[in-house]
Amino acid sequence: MSQNEPAQAGGVTYRNVDAAYFHKRGLRRYAGVWSLWALGVGAVISGHFSGWNLGLLSGGWGGMLIAGLIIMVMYLGLTYSLAEMSPALPHTGGAYSFARATMGPWGGFVTGLAENVEYVLTPAVIVFFIGSYLGGIFETGPHFQPVYWAGAYILFVGLNLIGVELSFRVSLIVTLAALAILVVFWVSAIPNIEFSKYALNIGAGPDGAAVELPDGKGPFLPFGIGGVLATLPFAVWLFLAIEQLPLAAEESVDPKRDMSKGIIAGMFTLVVSAFMIVCLNASIAPGAFKLGSSGEPLLDGFKSIYGENIAKLLALVAVLGLIASFHTIIFAFGRQIYSLSRAGYFPAALSVTHGTRKTPHVALIAGALLGFVVMLIVWFVSGVEEGAKFIGGTLLNMAVFGAMISYVLQGVSFILLRRNMPNIERPYRSPLGIPGAALTVIIAVVTLYYQLADPVYRTGVYFVAGWYVLWIVYFAAIGRNKLVLSPEEKFAMTGGKASYESH
Numbered sequence: 001m002s003q004n005e006p007a008q009a010g011g012v013t014y015r016n017v018d019a020a021y022f023h024k025r026g027l028r029r030y031a032g033v034w035s036l037w038a039l040g041v042g043a044v045i046s047g048h049f050s051g052w053n054l055g056l057l058s059g060g061w062g063g064m065l066i067a068g069l070i071i072m073v074m075y076l077g078l079t080y081s082l083a084e085m086s087p088a089l090p091h092t093g094g095a096y097s098f099a100r101a102t103m104g105p106w107g108g109f110v111t112g113l114a115e116n117v118e119y120v121l122t123p124a125v126i127v128f129f130i131g132s133y134l135g136g137i138f139e140t141g142p143h144f145q146p147v148y149w150a151g152a153y154i155l156f157v158g159l160n161l162i163g164v165e166l167s168f169r170v171s172l173i174v175t176l177a178a179l180a181i182l183v184v185f186w187v188s189a190i191p192n193i194e195f196s197k198y199a200l201n202i203g204a205g206p207d208g209a210a211v212e213l214p215d216g217k218g219p220f221l222p223f224g225i226g227g228v229l230a231t232l233p234f235a236v237w238l239f240l241a242i243e244q245l246p247l248a249a250e251e252s253v254d255p256k257r258d259m260s261k262g263i264i265a266g267m268f269t270l271v272v273s274a275f276m277i278v279c280l281n282a283s284i285a286p287g288a289f290k291l292g293s294s295g296e297p298l299l300d301g302f303k304s305i306y307g308e309n310i311a312k313l314l315a316l317v318a319v320l321g322l323i324a325s326f327h328t329i330i331f332a333f334g335r336q337i338y339s340l341s342r343a344g345y346f347p348a349a350l351s352v353t354h355g356t357r358k359t360p361h362v363a364l365i366a367g368a369l370l371g372f373v374v375m376l377i378v379w380f381v382s383g384v385e386e387g388a389k390f391i392g393g394t395l396l397n398m399a400v401f402g403a404m405i406s407y408v409l410q411g412v413s414f415i416l417l418r419r420n421m422p423n424i425e426r427p428y429r430s431p432l433g434i435p436g437a438a439l440t441v442i443i444a445v446v447t448l449y450y451q452l453a454d455p456v457y458r459t460g461v462y463f464v465a466g467w468y469v470l471w472i473v474y475f476a477a478i479g480r481n482k483l484v485l486s487p488e489e490k491f492a493m494t495g496g497k498a499s500y501e502s503h
Contacts, residue, residue, distance in 0.1 A: 011105070011106070012105045013483065014485050015483065025342050026358050027092065027250045027358055027360075028357075028358040029251055030165050031164070031251050032252075032258060035168040035172060035262075036258055036261075037262045039168070039244070039248055039262070040244070040262060040266030040267070040270075041179070041270060042174060042175035042325060042328035043241035043242065043244050043245075043332065044238075044239055044240060045179065045182075046129075046178075046321050046325035047240055048270075048298075048321065049178075049298045049318055049321035050294070050297055051237035052064070052235065052238050053234075053281070053282075054292060055067060056288045056292035057293065059222075059227035059231035060200075060218070060221060060227060061199040061220075061282050062219075064235065065278060065279075066228045067228050067231035067232050068235045068274060068275065068278055070443060071235040071236055071239060072238075072239070072274070074439065075239040075267065076267065076436065077411065077432055077440035078437075079242060079243070079263050079266075080264070080430040080436050082245070082246055082263055083259070083428050084260070084414070084428055085246070086245070086249055087255055087256040087260055090249040090250070090259065091486075091488045092249055092335050092342075092487075093340070093343070093486075093487075094115070094246040094247040094339070095111050095115050096339060097339070097491070098111075098410055098414070098417065099112075099409050099410070099413045100488050101421070101488070101491055102413045102417050103416065105483065105489075108488070109345050109471075109472075111413075112339075112345060113402075114405040114409065115406045116333075116336060117399065117401070117464055118241070118399045119241075119333035122240075123330055123368075126322050127152045127326055127371075128149070128392060128395075129392070130148065130149075130152055130326065131145045131149050132295065133316075133319045134148050137315050142384045143384065145379070152326065153371075156326055156330050157365065159327065160327075160330050160331055160334060160359065160364055161365075163358075163359060164251050171327060174320060174323050174327060178321040178323075178324040179273065181317055182273055182277065185301060186277075188302075189283070190280065194216075194283065196217050197287070198216060198282060198283050198284055198285060199279075199282040199287070199288050200216050200217060200219070200220070201214070201215075201287045203219065204222045204223055210223075210292065212289040212290075229450055232443075232450050233400060233447055233451045233454070236400055236403070236404075238277075239267075239274065242266055242270060243403075244328070245259070245263045246259065246263075247332050247335040250487075251335075259428075260427070281297055281298065281301050284304055284305065286300055296318060298321070299311070299315055299318045302318075333367040333371075334359070337363035338351045338360035341363060342486045343483060343486040343489050344482045349362060350362050378390045378391055378395070394460045397454075398460035398461075398464050400451065401448070401457065401460055401464055402464060404447055404448045407444040408441050411437040411438065411440040414434070414437040415438065418434055423496075
């Protein structure tokens with residue numbers, strides 16, 4: 001197949017482009033193992049500061065622990081699958097790239113849309129929590145919140161625009177700072193543990209709802225196995241977004257060597273941090289019951305140890321964990337939009353990179369504006385109180401729903417890649433193999449089911465479905481006739497014989 005001839009496959013048409021097209025969309029290689037590690041850990045770490053704790057009222061501490069173990073298995077299967085696929089397909093497309101190679105252009109596009117929902121909405125939810133913390137610190141009213149959101153987007157999108165070197169340096173610094181805060185909390189909490197009194201202070205009331213047991217000593221599983229399963233969506237926050245790391249493949253100095261090392265090291269860092277926080281945060285005052293409805297569980301734990309007098313300082317410290325995830329996921333949505341645009345699934349103008357800095361500035365600004373506009377619409381249409389509930393609830397759930405869809409499709413991609421392309425170069429092979437990927441798919445499907453059982457999650461699903469319909473109509477009518485043989489597409493079209501370097 002000549003590069004000058006239009007190509008057709010899977011109901012799509014590839015248009016001709018010249019070398020200048022890719023020259024305008026170039027990236028710069030910089031990241032090593034530690035930069036990649038920071039990108040993965042930083043994206044997740046805010047979930048250890050808040051979010052996971054909401055599952056305590058669904059399953060009790062025991063249910064949260066078991067749900068965390070189940071979700072850990074899902075993410076181990078996912079990360080080991082990604083550790084194999086990302087150096088074998090070292091393209092910025094990430095999940096879309098893997099699905100495109102195994103399930104055709106429609107499969108790649110559907111997978112890319114799922115990740116797009118996750119990566120655009122997750123920073124919006126995080127910046128909402130950042131604004132809430134800052135409002136408490138500086139004692140500003142709720143109507144000032146959009147100013148905090150705008151300021152955070154401008155600052156951290158700006159840092160990502162300056163250059164990949166600065167992006168990764170900031171990621172490393174804020175990730176190390178967030179982990180240091182967690183370590184300080186663990187060390188401070190250990191002498192204050194009263195496990196039976198605080199971690200086991202949740203019981204089931206006559207109506208089946210959670211009730212507080214003032215003296216603790218409650219059951220390990222107050223809501224039984226059903227409570228464990230209902231807690232799965234909340235346990236996702238302990239590891240959500242580690243999968244974004246493959247999006248940095250084309251900015252990695254040696255992706256075939258470093259991608260697998262970075263994502264595996266990141267996953268095991270998160271495993272340690274996740275179970276330290278679940279065990280220690282709930283084992284001190286104010287206890288699991290109150291943490292189950294807290295917006296800042298880590299801050300509540302710090303207050304119980306050090307007192308209320310330094311609450312504002314502690315709140316400012318806690319913001320660092322949110323900043324780490326906000327900054328790194330901004331990086332992710334920039335690359336995710338860039339890759340789908342470069343291949344023609346999204347309008348091609350979104351993938352143009354800066355002439356000297358080689359950052360996907362158009363994609364970064366577009367993703368930030370989309371997230372920010374969605375927040376403003378919700379905030380001003382619903383009103384302050386309802387808007388806060390929608391952003392902190394429905395938007396958050398939409399992001400998780402998109403993630404679960406992408407996990408199912410990435411697990412299937414791994415299985416199909418093993419079966420259909422057994423001879424492609426694999427610098428790293430997952431020790432969990434197909435069984436590990438299959439477990440990821442099964443647990444993700446079960447988690448999806450329990451998300452749908454919650455009315456709040458169902459509301460989010462309707463909005464995600466609307467987003468899908470809009471883009472699928474666009475792709476069917478326009479986008480499928482404007483595809484480009486980008487690295488991901490060329491790899492798929494040649495059965496794995498073409499790589500990024502061919503451009």
